[in-house]
Amino acid sequence: MRPVLYVLTFLSVMGLAFWAYRENYATQQALKDMAALQDDIAALREALTLQRAEWAYLNRPERLRQLATVNFDRLGLFPLTPEQLGAARDISYPPQAPLMGSIDNPQDVMGQVAPDGDFP
C-alpha cells in the first residue's frame, strides 16, 4: 500500500509542478498581450484625438462657408434668415383635404334601424 501512495504523491507533485510551470508562462503571455493591447489603445486614443482635431479643422466655419459658396449652384445655401422661421399656428391642422370634385360614383347605403338598438 505504502509504495503505491509514494508513487501517487510523486506523480501528483510532478503534475502540480507542470501545472505551475504552464500557469507561469500563461501569465507572462497574458501580461505581454495586455501590454500590447494597451499600446494599441494608446495609439488608437492618440489617433482619435488627431481625428477629432482633423474633424474640427475640416468643419471650421470658414471652410464650410467657402464650400457653400463654391457649391452654390448645386446646394443654393444661404445664411439662415428670420423669414425661414414660422409659427406652428401658421400650419393648418388637420391637413385640409383637397376640394372634392363632382360625385360621379354615388352609392346607396341601406339598413334597418332596430327600435331597441344602441344609438350612440
Next chain:
Amino acid sequence: MIRTPLRPLARILLARQQGVNPDSIERENLRLRHEAMRDKSRLRAEGRLLLLGMGFAAAFTLIGARMGLLAATEPMEPRSAAPGAEITATRADITDRNGNVLATNMLTHALYAHPRDMVDPKRVAQELAAIFPEFKEEDLYRRFTDGRSFLWIRKVLSPEQMQKVHEIGDPGLLFGPREMRLYPNGALAAHVLGGTSFGAEGVHSAEVIGVAGIEKALDVRMRDPAQAGQPVQLSIDLTLQAAVEEILQTGMTMLSAKGAAAILMDVHTGEILSLASLPAFDPNDRPNNPISGEPGDSPLFNRAVQGVYELGSTFKIFTVANALELGLVTPDSMVDANAPKRVGRFTIKEFQNKNYGPLLSVRDVIAKSSNVGTANLALTIGALRQQAFYKALGFFEPTQIELVEAPGAKPIVPKKWPDITVITTSYGHGISASPMHLAAAYGAIANGGIRMTPTLLHGGVPQTGPRVMSEKTAREARSMLREVVTHGTATMADVPGYEVAGKTGTAEKPNKQGGYDTDKVVNTFAMMFPASEPKYVLVVTLDEPVDTSGSEPRRTAGWTAVPVAAEIVRRAAPLLGLRPVVEPKAPDTLTAASN
C-alpha cells in the same frame, strides 16, 4: 519532575548527630533550588530574545532587500490595469457650448541634437538649412562644432519635416515627443482662447502653459491631471461667433474702421455667446507682443475686454434709469433741455449745436440723445447717488470674466466728482469702461434690474445677484430704448420681428494733447432684443469708423455701429432660435370657455 526535598531526613539526622544546625542544610538546598530556577528562566529568556532578534533581523533584511530591489529596478507602469483616458491628455480640451472643439492637443516632435554623436556636421547643417529656411547653414555648422554636447534645434516639427530629418540619417539628430496645442478654427474666437507656449522643456516632454485669454486664466484647471479628460466647455457658440466675426469684419472694412468689437450675452445667465475683437490673430501662431507703437492697435489687444473707451451717449439710459429709480421723474416728465447750457466755464452743447428744448420729455431725452436734458437730470440726482448707481452697475471695478486680460482693464473713473463731472459722466464722457462693462450694465436693464456678472463658462444658471433697479424702472428704461430704435437715433436697427431696443453712443477719442479729436471717434451701439422680454444683449463698438456713402463723411453711431449691429441681429437671432414676432400677438380665433 521530582523535587529535591529541602530537608532530606538522612542529612538532618546526620547533622543532628554532628551537632550542626540542620537549618543550614535547608538554606543551602533552597539556594541551590533558586539558582537552578534562575538559570532555567535566564535560558528561556535568552532563547526568546534570540528568536525575537532573529525575527527582527529577518524582517529588516526582507524590507531592506525589497527596498534595494525597488530602487535598483527600472520603474514600470502597472500592467494589469487599463489606463484611463486622462493619461493620454496633459491639457484639457476647450469646446464651445455645443461641444465643438475650440482647442485640442496634438502629438508632434521636437528636434534636438547631440553634436558629439554627429558623423558629418557639415552635411547635417547643409541639409537642415534646406529643410528649414529660417536656419542658415553657417550658423548651424558653427553651433554644431563649438564643443557643446546638446542643442535644441526646433520646438515643433510637422510630420513631413520629421520624415525629411529622418532621411538625413545622422545619429546626432534626435526627436523628443511634444504635445502641441491646436486651435482648429484658426483665428476664430482668438481673443477668448488666447494662446499657449511651452514652459519648462525636457527631452521627453514639455509643459504647455497658457499665455493669454482663457488658456491663461484657467491654466490650473486645464493642467489639472484629475480633470484632463474633461473638456472645458465655454459659453461661446461657434456658429454664432463665426457669423458675428464675419459681419463685424465686413462692417469694419466698409466703414474703414481701425478695429471693432462685439459682445453677445445672455441676459439671464450672463453667458457670453459671442465675443469678437478685430483685428484678430491666429492663436496657433500667436504673434509676439508689440514692442513699439500703441499697444491698443496690436491684433493681440482684446478691444471687447481690455479696451476702455469713453462710451458716450450709451450712458444716458443709466442717468435716466437712476432718476426713475429715485422717483425724481416719470417717463413723461418734462425736463429742461435748453441748449447750450453753461456750467461755470464749460458749455454743454447738443449734437450739431441743435436745441431740443426748452422742455423735453424724459422719453425724448433718450430718443433724441439730448446732452443738456441728461445733464440737468444728473444734476438733480447729484454726485453721490450717481456714483453709487455706477458702482452698483459695476463701472468702478474690472469685470470678472474668465480672461487673464480682464483684471487689468480697470475702468478710468474721475477722482473728484464736481458738478461738471456729474454732467459729463451722465452722458458717458470722462468715464471710460470696456464694452464688457457696458454689456453687463445693459444686461441689468434687460433682465429686470439684476446685476450681471458676465461669464465665459457654459452651464450658467439665471443670476440672482444684487438688484440695482426695480423691475418697473427696468421696464420703463427698455421702452425708452425701444423708442430710440423706432423713432430716435438708431432707426436702422429696427430689425422686423425682433423688437430691438438700444442706445447709440459716439465718443470722440482723446488725443495726446489732452483734447479730443473730432474726426476720430469710437462708436458704440448697446442693445437688447426682443424688447418686451429681452433674452440677449448685444454691444457693438467700432474704432474710428466713417460712413462715406453720403455726400459728406458721417461718424455718428447711427450710421456706423447701428447698421452693423442690425445685421448681426438679423443673422444671429435665427441661429439663437428666436422666431420673429411679425405682429402683436392676435387673440386666438377660438375662445376658451368653460361649461
